Amino acid sequence: AIAGWTPVLDVCVITGEDGPHTALVISAGGVVSDAVAPPGTPHLRPETITLLSALLIGDWAVADASPDGARIEARGIVAAYAQFHLERSIRSLGHIDRTE
Template sequence: MPLYREEGVVLRTHKLGEADRIVTLLTRGRGLLRAVAKGVRRTSSKFGARLEPFMVADIQCFEGRTLDTITQAETLGAYGPAISSDYDRYRAGSVMVETAERLAEGAPSREQYALLVGALRTLAAAKIPADLVRDGYLLRAMSLAGWTPGFDACVNCGAPGPHTAVAVQLGGVTCENCRLPGSPRLDPGSVSLLAALLAGDWDAALASGERERGQAAGIAAAYTQFHLERGLRAFGSSRQ
């Protein structure tokens, strides 16, 4: 059976039999990959810890009829322990990897892969609050998928901002003439925070307050789930 090598982020795992696991990865070249890692639940396993969620690994696999089998794994990014050991980072990381898995159901995207690896690296470093890392990842992942939100001009008519009404179904902020009934109105600082997160401007994002972060988090979650057309399970345990 043909062998191949790939680089991938472990998104999730689940048990198979007494000693094996099925590992779901987002890979750099093949997109979403589900493969069997045999014997990794045994204490004698040499690479079980390298195939835990949030880890980045170089893997060798051989192709099978239904599922491929991982035969080797070398760690490229040991982000799992730092993320899993902190509740807030774990909740944020869980949202991120579930989003990545949903987006990977289409064609492979090296840009999405690089974005997730960078976001997990930032999350594990713990220098930026987990909620900001999560929301910045969500907005940029949606943008890479073709759904770039607009937080400056009105997304409906193009009227120059600033605007504070947000309609996720239209793709961002709207002027008063285009505002949809019932659409939320944010603080100006919350709109600025959303723009900073989308741009990856961490200095501006870190200057935000608790209320602004809460409002921005609600919009990032709603925007992501609207475009994925279904809820994210990880939000059930990650919403503040």
């Protein structure tokens, strides 16, 4: 987030329409409304959006209380988002225990 790559999670990054939105387009920088989501765009659980938002602002109580499904989904999003913006594969991600 400090490097300027903060994903937008509260408004559509294309239209500016207030959310909530659950369609995520990493290359666009965040969520988009269903009306402009490209075909095949993944839709996140609302709980995942809440978790990602909490992580961005450091709301650890909300992050700690998030359900397992949201955490699993968020891990994948964070990894994909980082690799997209770094323009490199993060090989060490394969060594992270994803069973928690």
